[in-house]
Amino acid sequence: MVGARQFDEQEVIAIALDVFWRKGLHDATMQDLAAATGVQRGSLYNAYGDKEAIFLRAFDRYAEQFLEMVDRALTQGDDAAARLDKFFDVIIVNMTSGSPPRGCLTTRTALDAAISSTDVRQRVRGVLGRLEQCIDKAIDAIPATKAAIDSKRLARVVVTFTRGLAVMERAGYSRKQLKDSAETFVQALVGKA
Template identity: 75%
Template sequence: MVGVRQFDEQEVIALALNVFWRKGLGEATMQDLAEATGVQRGSLYNAYGDKEAIFLRAFDRYAADFLASVENLLANGDVATRLRNFLDSAIVNMTGGSPPRGCLTTRTALNAGIASEAVRGRVQHLLGELERAVGKAINAAPDGPALPEANRLARVVVTFTRGLAVMERAGYSRKQLKESAATFVDALIGGA
């Protein structure tokens, strides 16, 4: 039937996400996406328009899943426990895979080839939502500070996670990243 997709869109987006995570938006090609998804390039173009449109759908899915996971990680314990859970999970995610896949958000933000306002907007939105989730969790912890201070701390925490992602790309091991995260939390909570 003409105009009816002959593929599972959720599966295609999940497979495309893996391509973008491994290669980045700039390096991934429509041929890479076609090979990974098993959908011909022409069908991908017809269904989505272009590579960026596929990326935006994949990134939106990633962002929703990531933020839901973060909220669960930040839900219980004192401030230090909440932050350790969050940072440990971030480190495991960025060092997972073979080779390690890194951080999709940071990789996308650092991609010099990104000229699209839509892509930049998605990255900024995700980082803003991440700050809000961390700030809310810090404020809600039994030993958490008042919201204005919690929001300031949240921005520092999110900024630190971007640094962890860069260090992972530079070759730091999971163990080294976890040591850095533990030291960061100790320093942050000691000064809070």
């Protein structure tokens, strides 16, 4: 059938996500995407428009999966420290997985955002904002922390710290070093049960 896609769109987006995660939005090329997906550049252009459109689709998929993992982690534990410990475990595994480790897609994209379009910057801010909301909701749900901690402000501090972890990972810090830093941060922030 003329005009029908001859490829599995979900698979192509998943492979494109991997390419963007390894190379970044600006360093990945349409040729990289075509080679990785096995779909000709012309077909990619016809299906999606351009490289940024493919990236936005891949980033949206990443964001949904990532935020679901975060949300699950933030429901584990009876106090803020336990929930934040589980959250940081997810964050650190996410950025240190792969060979070589792939880093944090959101942070990598945020650093490129100065030269990216408004759509890309909005997607990054959207993920960071939703991340704050997940943390706020999890901390605010614990009765003992409601009076002691402004959960919205704490959530912003936690998200800010995750960006620092992402930079430290890129600088070569090990998973164990990142976990040690996160554990110290949680202890300083909310104490340990």
